[in-house]
Amino acid sequence: xxxxxxxxxxxxKLKAELHQLKAFERPAVINAIAEARxxxxxxxxxxxxxxxxxxxxxxxxxxxxEGKLSAAQIIDPTELHADGRVVFGATVALEDEESGxxxxxxxxxxxxxxxxxxxxxxxxxxxxxxxxxxEGDTAxxxxxxxxxxxxxMSVSYC
Numbered sequence: 001x002x003x004x005x006x007x008x009x010x011x012x013k014l015k016a017e018l019h020q021l022k023a024f025e026r027p028a029v030i031n032a033i034a035e036a037r038x039x040x041x042x043x044x045x046x047x048x049x050x051x052x053x054x055x056x057x058x059x060x061x062x063x064x065x066e067g068k069l070s071a072a073q074i075i076d077p078t079e080l081h082a083d084g085r086v087v088f089g090a091t092v093a094l095e096d097e098e099s100g101x102x103x104x105x106x107x108x109x110x111x112x113x114x115x116x117x118x119x120x121x122x123x124x125x126x127x128x129x130x131x132x133x134x135e136g137d138t139a140x141x142x143x144x145x146x147x148x149x150x151x152x153m154s155v156s157y158c
Contacts (some may be wrong), residue, residue: 008077010017010109010118013112021062068111077089077157078158090107092106092130098148105127134155
């Protein structure tokens with residue numbers, strides 16, 4: 001299995017979700033199934049079917065998270081020494097050369113990505129265009145609206 005890059009924050013978030021699922025969600029589903037069974041005929045018991053569906057979701061998510069964590073390569077951005085280059089975990093301040101709009105993104109793993117929080121997936125077109133760049137470089141990104149050019153204003157590892 002290929003390694004899955006995750007920031008320390010992303011790994012901690014997955015571990016917290018896994019704990020929530022195992023410690024609270026799984027026992028609640030087991031109780032719901034037991035209560036539904038106590039009601040009698042399971043063939044027409046909507047509560048039982050609903051609880052079984054929920055159990056399937058919870059167990060599937062547990063398996064998915066455990067798989068991701070076992071394949072994870074956890075990277076702490078504060079410990080990176082990339083000589084000012086954009087790498088996984090780096091935070092990059094950019095300026096759109098056409099509009100002058102300034103944005104800042106941290107390059108993170110697939111499960112951590114949240115554009116509203118400035119967290120972009122390592123596999124996104126903009127992240128791929130930025131990897132290896134240094135302050136002052138220009139990255140060209142093919143966006144749905146056409147080719148965009150961004151100047152790298154700063155690179156930090158925090």
